[in-house]
Amino acid sequence: MNAVVRSFVASLPSPWVSSLRQLKAKAVRTAQMSWQQRHFVPAAIAGEFRSRVVRSKIGTLWFVLHPLAMALIYVLILSEILGAKLGGVDKPGAYAIYLLAGFTGWSLFLEVLNRSMSVFIEYANAMKKINFPKVFLPAVVVGGALVNSLLLFSAVVFIIIFYDYFPSIHWLGIIPAALCSIFLALGLGLTLGILNVFSRDVGQVMMVVTNLWFWMTPIVYAKTMISGVALSILQVNPMTPVVTAYQDAIVYGRWPDFSSLAYPALLATGLMVFASIVFWRASPELVDAL
Amino acid sequence: MSGKPVVLALQGVSKSFTQYRSNFHRLAHWLGLPVGPRSSADVIRDVSITIHQGESLALIGQNGAGKSTLLKLITGTMAPTKGSIEVTQSISAILELGLGFNMEFTGRENVRHSGGMMGLSPSQIDALIPEIEDFAEIGEYFDMPLRTYSSGMQARLSFALATAIRPEILIVDEVLSVGDAYFQHKSFAKIREFRNSGSTIILVTHSLGDVRELCDRVILIEKGAVVRDGPPDEVIDYYNAVVAEKENAKLSIEQRRRKDGWLHTEFGDGRARMRNIDLFRPGESSPVQLVSVGDTLEVMSVIEILSPMKELVIGHRIVDRTGHVVWGTNTHHSRQVLHDLETGQVVNSVLRFECDLGPGSYALCFGLHTQDTHLNDCYHKAENQIVFEVINTNRRFFIGTSHLEAEFTLTVDEPAPVAAYQAG
Numbered sequence: 258m259n260a261v262v263r264s265f266v267a268s269l270p271s272p273w274v275s276s277l278r279q280l281k282a283k284a285v286r287t288a289q290m291s292w293q294q295r296h297f298v299p300a301a302i303a304g305e306f307r308s309r310v311v312r313s314k315i316g317t318l319w320f321v322l323h324p325l326a327m328a329l330i331y332v333l334i335l336s337e338i339l340g341a342k343l344g345g346v347d348k349p350g351a352y353a354i355y356l357l358a359g360f361t362g363w364s365l366f367l368e369v370l371n372r373s374m375s376v377f378i379e380y381a382n383a384m385k386k387i388n389f390p391k392v393f394l395p396a397v398v399v400g401g402a403l404v405n406s407l408l409l410f411s412a413v414v415f416i417i418i419f420y421d422y423f424p425s426i427h428w429l430g431i432i433p434a435a436l437c438s439i440f441l442a443l444g445l446g447l448t449l450g451i452l453n454v455f456s457r458d459v460g461q462v463m464m465v466v467t468n469l470w471f472w473m474t475p476i477v478y479a480k481t482m483i484s485g486v487a488l489s490i491l492q493v494n495p496m497t498p499v500v501t502a503y504q505d506a507i508v509y510g511r512w513p514d515f516s517s518l519a520y521p522a523l524l525a526t527g528l529m530v531f532a533s534i535v536f537w538r539a540s541p542e543l544v545d546a547l
Numbered sequence: 548m549s550g551k552p553v554v555l556a557l558q559g560v561s562k563s564f565t566q567y568r569s570n571f572h573r574l575a576h577w578l579g580l581p582v583g584p585r586s587s588a589d590v591i592r593d594v595s596i597t598i599h600q601g602e603s604l605a606l607i608g609q610n611g612a613g614k615s616t617l618l619k620l621i622t623g624t625m626a627p628t629k630g631s632i633e634v635t636q637s638i639s640a641i642l643e644l645g646l647g648f649n650m651e652f653t654g655r656e657n658v659r660h661s662g663g664m665m666g667l668s669p670s671q672i673d674a675l676i677p678e679i680e681d682f683a684e685i686g687e688y689f690d691m692p693l694r695t696y697s698s699g700m701q702a703r704l705s706f707a708l709a710t711a712i713r714p715e716i717l718i719v720d721e722v723l724s725v726g727d728a729y730f731q732h733k734s735f736a737k738i739r740e741f742r743n744s745g746s747t748i749i750l751v752t753h754s755l756g757d758v759r760e761l762c763d764r765v766i767l768i769e770k771g772a773v774v775r776d777g778p779p780d781e782v783i784d785y786y787n788a789v790v791a792e793k794e795n796a797k798l799s800i801e802q803r804r805r806k807d808g809w810l811h812t813e814f815g816d817g818r819a820r821m822r823n824i825d826l827f828r829p830g831e832s833s834p835v836q837l838v839s840v841g842d843t844l845e846v847m848s849v850i851e852i853l854s855p856m857k858e859l860v861i862g863h864r865i866v867d868r869t870g871h872v873v874w875g876t877n878t879h880h881s882r883q884v885l886h887d888l889e890t891g892q893v894v895n896s897v898l899r900f901e902c903d904l905g906p907g908s909y910a911l912c913f914g915l916h917t918q919d920t921h922l923n924d925c926y927h928k929a930e931n932q933i934v935f936e937v938i939n940t941n942r943r944f945f946i947g948t949s950h951l952e953a954e955f956t957l958t959v960d961e962p963a964p965v966a967a968y969q970a971g
Contacts, residue, residue: 300663305943383647388623
């Protein structure tokens with residue numbers, strides 16, 4: 258096996274071999290360093306949660322309350338006042354559940370996106386003073402967001418039980434969708450986050466963009482209500498299948514269309530590769546600009 | 548020293564901060580497109596330093612010379628643009644204040660948080676916390692939010708945390724200057740303890756006294772390059788001359804090591820010259836090199852005026868082996884400034900003093916300048932011009948650099964007469 262690898266390496270052009278060797282040495286060093294400093298990630302996540310509680314009474318609960326309050330507002334306005342109904346489901350509260358399902362999916366995506374855009378600025382102090390592997394930062398972002406998402410999820414479960422909905426095996430279908438949205442957000446967020454260090458306008462623009470993106474995703478309305486150009490926008494939006502998977506599981510109690518997740522998964526992979534390249538090239542300059 | 552293993556090797560390290568025409572150019576450059584930076588500012592230029600285990604090294608230089616950047620490169624928080632940095636051992640760095648402390652957390656929470664981010668496990672931190680709390684000596688503030696701390700208290704906490712575990716290489720960047728005298732003393736003791744246990748120390752400081760006390764090697768950085776690298780007295784005296792040079796226009800700096808090991812540094816703009824200077828016992832005609840504690844001595848100087856000047860101040864200093872100033876003053880402070888001197892005039896100066904110094908080797912320095920220090924116009928100045936030895940022949944034994952008239956008074960009280968009381 259080793260001989261095969263060696264002969265393969267020998268057949269490569271020599272500049273490739275030397276940069277591959279460098280890459281391998283760098284990877285080994287990063288792995289050693291990561292293992293030595295593995296306590297960084299839990300300490301940083303714990304620190305983030307502690308910092309949320311430190312000056313507010315219910316601290317981290319706000320993350321749960323915020324989407325719940327948003328869902329409540331939409332339920333009141335759209336369902337109670339405008340009399341919106343969800344096609345295909347007759348159960349009471351179906352629209353409210355539909356909203357909650359969509360919000361749960363969207364908020365995970367949004368948190369990872371927003372946090373990875375600002376993580377370099379938030380951790381500027383630590384990056385300047387402590388030498389740690391920079392890959393820890395995305396890990397901190399994802400770890401924190403997952404904890405928050407689980408909290409929101411438990412709140413949602415609690416609420417839907419009131420409406421006579423119950424968790425089922427189909428909820429496992431949410432996991433691949435969640436993974437897709439995490440990596441989509443991470444790939445996009447890290448690239449933009451690096452740019453954000455050099456120009457804070459990026460963060461401001463993205464606030465508008467994410468707002469627009471929210472409305473281009475079938476969260477408040479159902480995909481079946483849409484036609485024409487708007488529908489083709491929905492089909493281009495990689496978050497559409499992700500959110501739909503949440504709704505399929507929670508509202509309709511069925512398995513999501515896994516093949517529809519291929520598109521966001523592929524896009525997420527591409528964005529992650531792109532982000533890694535930018536990250537690798539930019540990291541020497543990153544600390545200089547902080 | 549060279550027998551010890553190398554712990555840190557910098558080879559041809561340069562660091563430049565780049566600027567691009569726009570962020571699109573920057574992004575394009577990262578993606579490998581042929582777009583170069585518009586300009587780059589070199590902060591560190593071609594620095595090569597090899598540091599062996601157990602060395603204690605100071606980086607000195609003026610503000611903006613690149614000392615802190617160099618430390619960041621060594622610590623690894625910044626990447627060099629060119630060159631290589633090889634580190635073989637664990638580094639603990641105290642760069643500026645705080646170690647990434649959170650202002651809202653208490654001292655204890657910050658220790659957990661930052662300690663974890665430094666790579667310590669929760670159980671390790673729990674074991675270290677009593678020691679850290681004890682060393683920082685900030686009392687009940689340890690459980691109060693950091694925003695209520697003074698900068699000195701923050702320095703105490705960060706120093707206590709960074710030195711909780713003995714690192715192989717300890718990097719300290721000007722943190723010590725914030726603490727009060729007591730804590731500075733304590734931190735020095737800790738650093739010395741680390742040094743004696745074999746840690747390598749790298750210190751950035753503006754306090755040259757600290758350097759002489761703690762370090763056996765000094766590197767002078769100027770404009771991002773290593774200008775001098777050597778033993779403390781050599782580099783510090785050169786640095787002082789450089790500082791004076793910045794203030795004065797035309798100076799020539801001369802430096803040589805005397806046969807007796809003292810380093811002689813001489814510089815000045817040449818408008819006045821010390822033609823002759825020596826140390827005498829009053830009334831004797833040949834200079835002395837060996838004196839007794841309490842001798843009366845005279846420093847006789849002959850100064851030539853080489854170009855007309857408004858003002859001349861003559862100053863003398865006595866320093867000990869480590870370069871600490873034992874005593875010094877000048878004619879500005881004694882209100883004997885000479886005014887309006889002409890070319891060709893010769894000034895004779897006699898400084899008489901009681902040599903109440905402790906036994907040891909001392910050096911006499913002089914300065915000819917204007918106003919109160921040589922940082923103004925400096926005509927001629929020399930460090931360690933005359934070296935003399937003080938021995939104790941007629942006083943009781945004592946240590947230190949100063950002889951004080953001191954006397955013990957002892958009394959012994961008899962035990963209290965308990966038995967008599969009982970009998971009564």
